[in-house]
Amino acid sequence: MTVFGDLKAKPVINAAATLTKLGGSLMPPEVIAAMQAASERFVDLEDLQRRVGARLAKLTHNEATYVTTGAAAGIALSVIACVAGQDRAALQRLPDTTGLKNEVVVFKSHRNGYDHAVRMTGVTLVEIGSETHTEPTELEAALNANTAAFVWFQGAMTGLGDFPIETVLAICSARGVPVIVDAAAQLPPVENLWRFTQLGAACAIFSGGKDLSGPQSSGLIVGRKDLIEAIRPLGSPNQGFARPMKVGKEEMVGLLAAVERYLKLDHAARLERDERIVAEWINLLGELEGVRAARSFPNEAGQPHPRCKLTLDSSARLGTQALIAALWDGDPAIAVNADEDGISLYLNPMTLNDDEAHIVAERLRVLLDS
Numbered sequence: 001m002t003v004f005g006d007l008k009a010k011p012v013i014n015a016a017a018t019l020t021k022l023g024g025s026l027m028p029p030e031v032i033a034a035m036q037a038a039s040e041r042f043v044d045l046e047d048l049q050r051r052v053g054a055r056l057a058k059l060t061h062n063e064a065t066y067v068t069t070g071a072a073a074g075i076a077l078s079v080i081a082c083v084a085g086q087d088r089a090a091l092q093r094l095p096d097t098t099g100l101k102n103e104v105v106v107f108k109s110h111r112n113g114y115d116h117a118v119r120m121t122g123v124t125l126v127e128i129g130s131e132t133h134t135e136p137t138e139l140e141a142a143l144n145a146n147t148a149a150f151v152w153f154q155g156a157m158t159g160l161g162d163f164p165i166e167t168v169l170a171i172c173s174a175r176g177v178p179v180i181v182d183a184a185a186q187l188p189p190v191e192n193l194w195r196f197t198q199l200g201a202a203c204a205i206f207s208g209g210k211d212l213s214g215p216q217s218s219g220l221i222v223g224r225k226d227l228i229e230a231i232r233p234l235g236s237p238n239q240g241f242a243r244p245m246k247v248g249k250e251e252m253v254g255l256l257a258a259v260e261r262y263l264k265l266d267h268a269a270r271l272e273r274d275e276r277i278v279a280e281w282i283n284l285l286g287e288l289e290g291v292r293a294a295r296s297f298p299n300e301a302g303q304p305h306p307r308c309k310l311t312l313d314s315s316a317r318l319g320t321q322a323l324i325a326a327l328w329d330g331d332p333a334i335a336v337n338a339d340e341d342g343i344s345l346y347l348n349p350m351t352l353n354d355d356e357a358h359i360v361a362e363r364l365r366v367l368l369d370s
């Protein structure tokens with residue numbers, strides 16, 4: 001920790017999630033080794049992107065893949081590929097989309113901070129439905145000659161009044177409209193790397209820096225070859241729309257190493273470990289005055305892993321907000337997620353090693369013991 005120590009930046013124990021604001025995830029040795037090796041030699045960057053993409057396509061059972069600087073960049077690039085395709089002149093005019101198909105349809109219930117990545121491309125976002133309800137006929141009515149794509153956001157926003165993705169895919173495919181799936185945090189399960197595209201999505205997008213534990217500034221687009229080919233001339237080293245989203249050779253090979261590792265992980269054992277930690281937390285913390293501890297499933301991103309939900313009543317030694325602040329103000333800081341209800345908080349084992357899981361429990365015990 002000397003780097004953070006030199007800067008007097010306080011280390012954080014992350015019991016929240018793979019949050020960008022906390023640094024996302026930690027890179028395993030295989031990823032660091034690949035990045036280190038890549039940092040020591042020059043290479044033809046475009047050729048490397050092609051070769052890494054081909055390897056990742058094979059590994060993820062997809063037609064093609066492209067490494068980006070993150071899932072948000074992947075959203076923007078996928079939209080552009082749907083808007084301008086192989087039209088070189090149009091690609092160079094972006095974000096001016098005059099004369100192009102430039103409407104992207106989205107559920108109103110899916111609107112979220114990441115949809116700026118759609119809007120920055122110059123398209124118009126067409127919302128359908130309400131925050132709580134959407135009908136297939138509303139999707140049918142929204143599709144027209146100007147529709148470039150439909151964007152489906154998978155995560156906490158999914159299920160808030162939308163109908164299933166299969167129905168979206170059926171309606172869109174009948175009208176020749178590509179469906180882009182933002183699946184940034186949808187690993188695990190590992191099968192999602194090919195599930196959305198096998199269902200019929202034109203492409204799916206993943207963060208490299210969440211559970212994949214690749215470079216923090218990496219992301220992956222998997223899907224149709226023609227869309228990936230449309231993206232290539234826009235991305236670094238070419239001076240197109242994606243030049244400000246430059247992907248380094250280190251990120252490319254680092255993400256490849258991360259995916260190779262991820263496919264080999266014993267995901268059942270990971271789940272078992274998380275269940276064990278959550279059960280231990282429930283046992284220990286449920287004993288404390290004014291604290292109700294329960295297993296919560298799935299987690300905030302919809303991943304099939306458990307968390308421990310702590311709900312405090314007025315007999316607890318601290319209120320929820322005071323507890324969250326005390327955890328953060330400790331040394332090391334402990335980050336947890338608050339529930340929307342304002343009286344609960346969640347402990348997530350996925351971003352903790354076993355020692356840290358014990359430290360979190362012990363700190364809570366000290367803070368809440370009456």
Ligand SMILES: *Cc1c(COP(=O)(O)O)cnc(C)c1O
Binds near residue numbers: 070154219
């Ligand atoms: C995390 C996340 C993103 C952004 O991913 P980055 O790799 O950090 O760019 C986009 N969409 C959703 C739904 C996410 O959860």
